[in-house]
Amino acid sequence: MSLRLLDLMEPEETVGNLWHGYASRFAAPEAAAGVAVSLEELRPSVAVIFRALGGKAGAEIAASWLR
Incomplete structure:
Protein backbone atom coordinates (compact mmCIF):
# COMPACT_ATOMS: atom_id res chain seq x y z
CA MET A 1 0.00 0.00 0.00
CA VAL A 37 -12.42 -25.27 19.92
CA SER A 38 -16.16 -25.22 19.50
CA LEU A 39 -18.36 -22.20 20.03
CA GLU A 40 -20.24 -24.15 22.69
CA GLU A 41 -17.07 -24.32 24.80
CA LEU A 42 -16.46 -20.59 24.56
CA ARG A 43 -20.00 -19.23 24.39
CA PRO A 44 -20.16 -18.12 28.08
CA SER A 45 -16.86 -16.23 27.84
CA VAL A 46 -17.72 -14.74 24.45
CA ALA A 47 -21.08 -13.57 25.79
CA VAL A 48 -19.46 -11.79 28.74
CA ILE A 49 -16.91 -10.04 26.52
CA PHE A 50 -19.56 -9.16 23.91
CA ARG A 51 -21.82 -7.56 26.51
CA ALA A 52 -18.93 -5.85 28.32
CA LEU A 53 -18.05 -4.15 25.03
CA GLY A 54 -21.59 -2.84 24.63
CA GLY A 55 -23.38 -5.71 22.89
CA LYS A 56 -27.12 -5.89 23.46
CA ALA A 57 -28.35 -8.47 25.96
CA GLY A 58 -30.94 -9.79 23.50
CA ALA A 59 -28.41 -10.51 20.73
CA GLU A 60 -27.86 -14.16 19.89
CA ILE A 61 -24.30 -15.43 19.67
CA ALA A 62 -24.28 -18.16 17.04
CA ALA A 63 -21.88 -19.84 14.66
CA SER A 64 -21.74 -18.56 11.10
CA TRP A 65 -21.17 -20.45 7.88
CA LEU A 66 -17.61 -21.06 6.86
CA ARG A 67 -16.35 -18.93 3.99
Missing part, protein backbone atom coordinates in the same frame (compact mmCIF):
# COMPACT_ATOMS: atom_id res chain seq x y z
CA SER A 2 1.44 3.34 -0.96
CA LEU A 3 0.76 6.21 1.40
CA ARG A 4 -0.62 9.49 0.11
CA LEU A 5 -0.70 12.84 1.85
CA LEU A 6 -4.48 12.62 2.38
CA ASP A 7 -4.06 9.29 4.19
CA LEU A 8 -2.71 11.27 7.14
CA MET A 9 -6.16 12.84 7.53
CA GLU A 10 -7.65 9.43 8.43
CA PRO A 11 -5.04 7.72 10.62
CA GLU A 12 -7.36 4.96 11.88
CA GLU A 13 -8.30 3.95 8.35
CA THR A 14 -4.67 4.10 7.22
CA VAL A 15 -3.43 1.93 10.09
CA GLY A 16 -6.29 -0.51 9.48
CA ASN A 17 -5.40 -0.80 5.81
CA LEU A 18 -1.71 -1.27 6.61
CA TRP A 19 -2.53 -3.96 9.18
CA HIS A 20 -4.88 -5.75 6.79
CA GLY A 21 -2.22 -5.76 4.08
CA TYR A 22 0.34 -7.15 6.52
CA ALA A 23 -1.87 -9.75 8.22
CA SER A 24 -3.50 -11.05 5.03
CA ARG A 25 -0.14 -12.34 3.81
CA PHE A 26 -0.17 -15.03 6.47
CA ALA A 27 -2.17 -18.23 6.35
CA ALA A 28 -3.32 -20.11 9.42
CA PRO A 29 -0.66 -22.57 10.53
CA GLU A 30 -1.35 -26.20 9.68
CA ALA A 31 -1.06 -27.07 13.37
CA ALA A 32 -4.14 -24.94 14.09
CA ALA A 33 -6.50 -27.81 13.22
CA GLY A 34 -5.38 -29.70 16.33
CA VAL A 35 -6.22 -26.85 18.68
CA ALA A 36 -9.67 -25.96 17.39
Whole structure:
Protein backbone atom coordinates (compact mmCIF):
# COMPACT_ATOMS: atom_id res chain seq x y z
CA MET A 1 0.00 0.00 0.00
CA SER A 2 1.44 3.34 -0.96
CA LEU A 3 0.76 6.21 1.40
CA ARG A 4 -0.62 9.49 0.11
CA LEU A 5 -0.70 12.84 1.85
CA LEU A 6 -4.48 12.62 2.38
CA ASP A 7 -4.06 9.29 4.19
CA LEU A 8 -2.71 11.27 7.14
CA MET A 9 -6.16 12.84 7.53
CA GLU A 10 -7.65 9.43 8.43
CA PRO A 11 -5.04 7.72 10.62
CA GLU A 12 -7.36 4.96 11.88
CA GLU A 13 -8.30 3.95 8.35
CA THR A 14 -4.67 4.10 7.22
CA VAL A 15 -3.43 1.93 10.09
CA GLY A 16 -6.29 -0.51 9.48
CA ASN A 17 -5.40 -0.80 5.81
CA LEU A 18 -1.71 -1.27 6.61
CA TRP A 19 -2.53 -3.96 9.18
CA HIS A 20 -4.88 -5.75 6.79
CA GLY A 21 -2.22 -5.76 4.08
CA TYR A 22 0.34 -7.15 6.52
CA ALA A 23 -1.87 -9.75 8.22
CA SER A 24 -3.50 -11.05 5.03
CA ARG A 25 -0.14 -12.34 3.81
CA PHE A 26 -0.17 -15.03 6.47
CA ALA A 27 -2.17 -18.23 6.35
CA ALA A 28 -3.32 -20.11 9.42
CA PRO A 29 -0.66 -22.57 10.53
CA GLU A 30 -1.35 -26.20 9.68
CA ALA A 31 -1.06 -27.07 13.37
CA ALA A 32 -4.14 -24.94 14.09
CA ALA A 33 -6.50 -27.81 13.22
CA GLY A 34 -5.38 -29.70 16.33
CA VAL A 35 -6.22 -26.85 18.68
CA ALA A 36 -9.67 -25.96 17.39
CA VAL A 37 -12.42 -25.27 19.92
CA SER A 38 -16.16 -25.22 19.50
CA LEU A 39 -18.36 -22.20 20.03
CA GLU A 40 -20.24 -24.15 22.69
CA GLU A 41 -17.07 -24.32 24.80
CA LEU A 42 -16.46 -20.59 24.56
CA ARG A 43 -20.00 -19.23 24.39
CA PRO A 44 -20.16 -18.12 28.08
CA SER A 45 -16.86 -16.23 27.84
CA VAL A 46 -17.72 -14.74 24.45
CA ALA A 47 -21.08 -13.57 25.79
CA VAL A 48 -19.46 -11.79 28.74
CA ILE A 49 -16.91 -10.04 26.52
CA PHE A 50 -19.56 -9.16 23.91
CA ARG A 51 -21.82 -7.56 26.51
CA ALA A 52 -18.93 -5.85 28.32
CA LEU A 53 -18.05 -4.15 25.03
CA GLY A 54 -21.59 -2.84 24.63
CA GLY A 55 -23.38 -5.71 22.89
CA LYS A 56 -27.12 -5.89 23.46
CA ALA A 57 -28.35 -8.47 25.96
CA GLY A 58 -30.94 -9.79 23.50
CA ALA A 59 -28.41 -10.51 20.73
CA GLU A 60 -27.86 -14.16 19.89
CA ILE A 61 -24.30 -15.43 19.67
CA ALA A 62 -24.28 -18.16 17.04
CA ALA A 63 -21.88 -19.84 14.66
CA SER A 64 -21.74 -18.56 11.10
CA TRP A 65 -21.17 -20.45 7.88
CA LEU A 66 -17.61 -21.06 6.86
CA ARG A 67 -16.35 -18.93 3.99
